Amino acid sequence: MLTKGGCPKTALSIKDALEALEGRWKLLILFSLSAENKRFKQISKEVPGITDKTLSKELKSLEANKLIKRDVYNTFPPTVEYSITSHGKSLEKVMEELHYWGLLHRKKIIGK
Amino acid sequence: MLTKGGCPKTALSIKDALEALEGRWKLLILFSLSAENKRFKQISKEVPGITDKTLSKELKSLEANKLIKRDVYNTFPPTVEYSITSHGKSLEKVMEELHYWGLLHRKKIIGK
DNA sequence: GATATTACTTTCCCTTTGGATAGCGCTATC
DNA sequence: GATAGCGCTATCCAAAGGGAAAGTAATATC
Numbered sequence: 001m002l003t004k005g006g007c008p009k010t011a012l013s014i015k016d017a018l019e020a021l022e023g024r025w026k027l028l029i030l031f032s033l034s035a036e037n038k039r040f041k042q043i044s045k046e047v048p049g050i051t052d053k054t055l056s057k058e059l060k061s062l063e064a065n066k067l068i069k070r071d072v073y074n075t076f077p078p079t080v081e082y083s084i085t086s087h088g089k090s091l092e093k094v095m096e097e098l099h100y101w102g103l104l105h106r107k108k109i110i111g112k
Numbered sequence: 113m114l115t116k117g118g119c120p121k122t123a124l125s126i127k128d129a130l131e132a133l134e135g136r137w138k139l140l141i142l143f144s145l146s147a148e149n150k151r152f153k154q155i156s157k158e159v160p161g162i163t164d165k166t167l168s169k170e171l172k173s174l175e176a177n178k179l180i181k182r183d184v185y186n187t188f189p190p191t192v193e194y195s196i197t198s199h200g201k202s203l204e205k206v207m208e209e210l211h212y213w214g215l216l217h218r219k220k221i222i223g224k
Numbered sequence: 225g226a227t228a229t230t231a232c233t234t235t236c237c238c239t240t241t242g243g244a245t246a247g248c249g250c251t252a253t254c
Numbered sequence: 255g256a257t258a259g260c261g262c263t264a265t266c267c268a269a270a271g272g273g274a275a276a277g278t279a280a281t282a283t284c
Contacts, residue, residue, distance in 0.1 A: 011143055011158075013214030014207060018136050020217055027130060031123055040261050046123075051243060056262060065221055076250045077260035087220060094213050095126060097206045102125030105132055108199060109177055152231050163273060168232060188281050189230035 020065050025050055025058045030088055031095055037083040132177050137162055137170045142200055143207055145180060149195040
């Protein structure tokens with residue numbers, strides 16, 4: 001195990017990560033954007049249960065942390081395209097591990 | 113990339129994982145317990161900022177998901193020992209990846 | 225007999241979150 | 255000229271979350 005259990009410095013960096021990703025939406029939004037660039041409405045359709053207000057807030061937070069990029073095109077009706085940044089892509093492994101663990105967890109606890 | 117971006121089934125398992133781990137405390141508690149078994153007060157000291165009420169609630173949720181185990185010894189004052197289960201240990205890789213990403217994120221965004 | 229100890233639970237209260245709904249600005253379509 | 259489309263923002267209000275502080279049980283210690 002590379003991650004030393006209980007080490008305070010390690011705990012701090014885990015805390016940093018959790019703060020940037022807090023809530024139940026951010027990783028799901030990032031995951032949806034990791035497939036392809038999307039517009040606001042598209043994301044809201046692909047992330048079930050999220051409201052416009054919350055989505056708008058989450059997107060701002062993700063942008064502030066440079067995990068996604070926002071491009072506005074001067075058209076009508078407005079076109080706003082969101083894309084994942086390289087920093088956002090660096091979360092791929094985290095999402096992968098979460099994915100594997102989620103499967104395991106469902107088998108073990110949820111879906112018995 | 114093994115995790116296919118945008119795949120709905122993958123998104124579902126990520127959602128499962130997020131639901132079991134939601135909030136900013138659970139992973140930190142698990143991380144602290146991954147070093148050694150601990151009692152209530154010890155945990156509350158090692159997870160800075162958490163209140164008794166919240167810790168109590170989080171521990172219950174972790175136990176319900178079989179991520180930790182709770183052992184009560186019939187002593188006075190009471191002794192209650194918490195330990196991580198094998199299912200909890202299966203989160204090691206998630207924590208590792210979060211740790212690495214947290215370091216990266218701090219370098220890139222927080223600590224400039 | 226006052227105090228400390230542990231692992232909580234309870235109460236009070238304030239802040240944050242989150243849903244529902246409506247609206248705006250401009251164009252194209254019916 | 256009514257309506258739909260997009261990407262939000264604003265408002266209102268109910269519900270949930272979370273902190274502070276005190277209480278409890280039984281024993282040991284001073």
